[in-house]
Amino acid sequence: MRLVHGLESKLSPGAAVLYGLQHVLAMFVGIITPPLIISGALGLDVATTAFLVSMALFASGLTTFIQVKRLGPFGSGMLSVQGTSFTFVSPAIQAGMAGGLPLIIGLTIICSPIEMLLSRMIHVVRKLFPPIVTGSVVTLIGISLIKVGMTDMAGGFGATDFGSLPNLGMGFFVLLVIVLLNRFGRGYIGTVSIALGLIAGYLLSALLGRVNFTPVAEAGWLTLPRPFKFGIAFNPVYLMPWVIGYVITTIESIGDLTATSQVSGEPITGPVFIRRLEGGILSDGAGSMIAGIFNSMPNTTFSQNNGVIGLTGVASRRVGLAVAGLLTLLGLFPKLAALISVMPSPVLGGATVVMFSMVAVAGLRIIQHEGFNPRSEFILAITLALGLGVEMVPDAVAAIGKIQTDHSFLNAMLPGLQALMQSGLAVAAVTSTLLNLILPSEPSGSSPTDPQAGND
Secondary structure (H helix, E strand, C coil): CCCCECCCCCCCHHHHHHHHHHHHHHHHHHHHHHHHHHHHHHCCCHHHHHHHHHHHHHHHHHHHHHHHHCECCECCCCCCCEEECHHHHHHHHHHHHHHHHHHHHHHHHHHCHHHHHHCCCHHHHHHHCCHHHHHHHHHHHHHHHHHHHHHHHCCCCCCCCCCCHHHHHHHHHHHHHHHHHHHHCCCHHHHCHHHHHHHHHHHHHHHCCCCCCHHHHHCCCCCCCCCCCCCCCCCHHHHHHHHHHHHHHHHHHHHHHHHHHHHCCCCCCCHHHHHHHHHHHHHHHHHHHHHHHCCCCCEEECCHHHHHHHHHCECCHHHHHHHHHHHHHHCCCHHHHHHHHCCCHHHHHHHHHHHHHHHHHHHHHHHHCCCCCHHHHHHHHHHHHHHHHHHHCHHHHHHHHHCCCCCHHHHHHHHHHHHHHCCHHHHHHHHHHHHHHHCCCCCCCCCCCCCCCCCC
């Protein structure tokens, strides 16, 4: 990759917007998908869904500005873009089923200082949560979310025609377009194949009369952000999965920021790099709090921009500021959000099954960074067994919440423990962390590439 414009390059406004648009296209689907999935799972109406999509875009624009501009200690000062985190989709659905949007927003805001605190402890975090821990959890997140993608492919939560051939056919059409673009598309086409697949599926659905555009016609042209529109609530029962989610996004963002620095021709060691890491993670936490205030979910540093930087050779900070402006403007136009919100579930599902599978593969890549060996394979196996086990059969631990003791404090804690045990994310994080601390490390003489490693 040849770097054409470095971090401090003074691009013209027109050039910055043009390059920024490419980043927006690459990250757009990642931003809008979590609110669409959560709205579908909670059965929210189109108007509410559209508002959530608008606020996800608006919040991503604000937080990207802070991340790129670097305001005091907040921000990495690099071309690092922010978007809605997939890590919190399952915890948000779990919390939303119990307390609706107010509880999701409350947990987003109340737990965000965790990531801000972790930004001051980068070395400790990296040591306590090595690749085997974070990789195992990320793999679990991807695999568990595939169920959500397949549900949408079949028609979505509560669909009367669930599993019908038209639904499945539309989902597989989108999937086929994505596969073909990845196989035959060159350069930038490959990086936006998911977005193009969604557009193709949407257009085909419209031609077949499977899209209701009435909410689009009724939507206004301009909306203003309304902080705390849905209110705010808190329930400690659902706290732990969110705490763990913020730890995981911290680790992911460390990797993404390191990659951004590398592809931008900037150092990945030394005090300048550490300062950028700390500012980037601090901005992640503050950005998630801002997102919650504006009725959105936690934000995190995206990795899509690194691929675009690699393709274009442009790492100028001005491009990042253009991305922030574009996302903020997009969030202010409710007709666009309504147009997205009426997208048929099978179209969305055809793309998300690919996206979630890629999340799972990304987790395996994280583990591979240190190399697979008998120890890491065992930790991964147990983590997936328990994490996926409770995701697939949550009632297996339902008895925990029904236990009655002579201590009122324990009785109050047991429902929270049950919710924790029913969260695959929480179970996976606790399991992988404990096993990493308990199991002895591989002998120094054993190498991941040693042909004897992994064989009896």
